[in-house]
Amino acid sequence: MSNQQEGIFLTIIEQNKGIIYKIANSFKKDENDKKDLVQEIIFQLWRAFPSFDDRSKLSTWMYRVALNVGISSYRKEKKKNDVIVPLSETMMDFSEEPETSPETQLSLLQQFINELKELDRALMLLYLEEKSGKEIAEILGLSEANVRTKTNRIKEQLKQKFSKINA
Amino acid sequence: MEESKIKQLWQEYDLKLEKSLQLNYKIIREMQTKKIEDHINSFRRNQVLGVVAGILFTVSLGFLVINSLNNIYFAISIGLIALFNIFAVASYLRHLIMLERISIADTITGTQEKLAAIQSSLNMVGRIMILQTPFWCTFWYNQQLVDHGGATFWAINLTVLALFTILSVYLFNTLTYKNIHRKWVRSFVESFGGKKIIKAMEFLKEIEEYKMEG
Numbered sequence: 001m002s003n004q005q006e007g008i009f010l011t012i013i014e015q016n017k018g019i020i021y022k023i024a025n026s027f028k029k030d031e032n033d034k035k036d037l038v039q040e041i042i043f044q045l046w047r048a049f050p051s052f053d054d055r056s057k058l059s060t061w062m063y064r065v066a067l068n069v070g071i072s073s074y075r076k077e078k079k080k081n082d083v084i085v086p087l088s089e090t091m092m093d094f095s096e097e098p099e100t101s102p103e104t105q106l107s108l109l110q111q112f113i114n115e116l117k118e119l120d121r122a123l124m125l126l127y128l129e130e131k132s133g134k135e136i137a138e139i140l141g142l143s144e145a146n147v148r149t150k151t152n153r154i155k156e157q158l159k160q161k162f163s164k165i166n167a
Numbered sequence: 168m169e170e171s172k173i174k175q176l177w178q179e180y181d182l183k184l185e186k187s188l189q190l191n192y193k194i195i196r197e198m199q200t201k202k203i204e205d206h207i208n209s210f211r212r213n214q215v216l217g218v219v220a221g222i223l224f225t226v227s228l229g230f231l232v233i234n235s236l237n238n239i240y241f242a243i244s245i246g247l248i249a250l251f252n253i254f255a256v257a258s259y260l261r262h263l264i265m266l267e268r269i270s271i272a273d274t275i276t277g278t279q280e281k282l283a284a285i286q287s288s289l290n291m292v293g294r295i296m297i298l299q300t301p302f303w304c305t306f307w308y309n310q311q312l313v314d315h316g317g318a319t320f321w322a323i324n325l326t327v328l329a330l331f332t333i334l335s336v337y338l339f340n341t342l343t344y345k346n347i348h349r350k351w352v353r354s355f356v357e358s359f360g361g362k363k364i365i366k367a368m369e370f371l372k373e374i375e376e377y378k379m380e381g
Binding site: 006010013014017018021022042044046048051052056061064065067068069071072075076105106109117118119122128129130138139140141142146155158159162 | 169170173174176177179180181184185188190192195196209270271272273274275276277278279282366367370373374377378
């Protein structure tokens with residue numbers, strides 16, 4: 001990767017660090033596993049970056065890679081003492097820990113998302129990121145009608161879960 | 168909770184992350200020089216190992232066959248066992264080619280479906296390998312045994328051979344995904360390291376249904 005490409009790549013990662021973290025947070029429970037997944041997503045993005053072309057939107061490409069890595073990693077059984085990277089530092093750190101009090105509604109929302117099946121989870125993340133139905137369909141490889149139906153079904157589930165808790 | 172409230176909650180989360188997440192540029196740059204464990208490619212590594220081990224084993228069997236052509240029973244049995252192993256090596260090579268063709272930047276259902284299909288096809292390889300079992304019962308036959316083994320000896324041996332043949336054909340037909348709901352089938356596949364294969368088969372089914380819903 002040339003210096004110019006590296007600069008572009010780092011800018012993309014900087015601009016999308018939130019979604020990378022959110023995907024890692026949705027597919028891993030343990031803090032160390034999250035860090036490992038963040039690392040793997042960035043690694044796969046870096047590897048795939050030279051082959052990115054303008055046929056798809058940058059965000060579509062990025063979500064596809066990140067979610068594919070997230071789902072694959074989630075599906076792979078974690079071995080005991082599996083040290084993923086021989087690096088002494090992590091790629092993404094918090095300057096201050098985000099509030100993760102279990103009482104907050106955000107924690108509940110995250111918990112609900114994490115309870116969904118992998119593909120539904122990916123869909124919900126994209127929906128919450130305000131991606132259009134068309135782009136969600138392109139990322140997931142589904143029809144727009146299918147995306148609409150599924151989004152409505154999951155939204156309904158979420159609403160019901162929140163109502164039960166708030167009742 | 169209303170939809171707008173859920174989205175607002177998510178946006179607040181986004182802002183919080185934006186402020187608190189710090190990228191470690193130094194480490195990202197180090198990716199280019201340090202070897203990072205790659206989950207996506209760990210399956211590929213196992214396939215390469217399978218190919219190497221399979222080739223070594225098959226070549227050894229081929230060597231045995233060539234050097235024992237005077238014992239037709241041994242040569243045919245080991246030759247057929249070698250053919251089964253050639254099939255396994257070919258399957259592993261096919262998996263590697265298929266893996267090469269998978270793009271991680273493809274659609275989620277597309278990529279995951281292909282990955283799961285490759286993994287679950289290992290079940291087919293395993294089932295076909297079971298069919299070689301009867302030949303492990305015949306490789307030690309020789310002309311002298313055939314001529315002088317006696318009726319009792321052959322009655323016992325052919326019964327054992329028939330049992331292994333029936334058993335291997337039965338297992339070949341039964342150890343499929345459609346029978347995975349049967350407890351012993353699941354346990355059998357799992358005990359031979361097929362836990363991931365079962366998961367892959369289940370995920371494959373899930374993706375197929377997922378694409379059809381809606």
